[in-house]
Amino acid sequence: MIAQVLLVSAQVQSRSGTSVIEAVSFGAFSRVQSVTSSGVRGVRDVWSNYAELRGARDENQSLKKQLAELEVRLQEQRALAARTTKLTELLALKESSPLPTIAAEVIGGNPNATPGIREITIDKGTDDGVQPSMAVIGPKGLIGRVVGFPAAHAARVQLIIDRNAAAGALVERTRDGGLIVGTAGQPPLALEMVSQLADIKAGDLVVSSGIDGIYPKGYAIGWIETLEKGKDAGRGLYWTVSVRPAVDFNSLEEVLVVLVPPKPATIVDEEKPPAPAPGARK
Secondary structure, three states, X not given: OHHHHHHHHHHOEOOOOOEHHHHHHHHHHHHHHHHHHHHHHHHHHHHHHHHHHHHXXXXXXXXXXHHHHXXXXXXXXXXXXXXXXXXXXXXXXXXXXXXXXXXXXXXXXXXXXXXXXXXXXXXXXXXXXOOOOXXXXXXXXXEXXXXXXXXXXXXXXXXXXXXXXXXXXXXXXXXXXXXXXXXXXXXXXXXXXXXXXXXXXXXXXXXXXXXXXXXXXXXXXXXXXXXXXXXXXXXXXXXXXXXXXXXOHHHOOEEEEEOOOOOOOOOOOOOOOOOOOOOOOO
């Protein structure tokens, strides 16, 4: 019966002139093709979108990596520029200074490790001409002095902000002298032994006087921050002065060691009478 129906459908023609079986099969298969085509297009679109998203993700990862590399390079360039600036300032100081100096790099030490005790280590020692108590300076001013006996290629430097450090100083504007000492407070410097008759004020620059025989004269130490009349016993005649350092001791990287041995201290023994002049009577 199915075969007869198919034979009859193949022989009978529709109004359009095509056989009935051809018209039915075309309509049925056209729907199948439409559904299949829609499914294929959907799958193709999904795959295309997935491929594009995957490509965008890979491109995004690549761009992030490039951005990170550029940020690292930028930081390196900034560090190089800052180091170049510091080395340029150090070279300018070395060329302008009449004293023989040698550049040294800070290789150790933390100025804030122990409150009141401030030391650093540099990469120059006895093989470079460094001796005990030689002054250490920087582009901004006075830094400290070599302490202990240096090694062949290393030396310890006591910073002037150390609580055991001291140096001869004077106020640049008035030329009043005193003694700069390190303290454990903030600011970490104090100017002592300055008479209350001295006309000093906040903002005055304090420089090295050179009378200690260690530090060269005229190098900046810091600026007066506060001052008040001394109230303690024995200090009623002197100002109590705090000084803000000119040097940022937390960012020391390169310094200059002044290759001039310290002058020996002159000690006057008052207990012994002076020697008689030649030819004088005993």
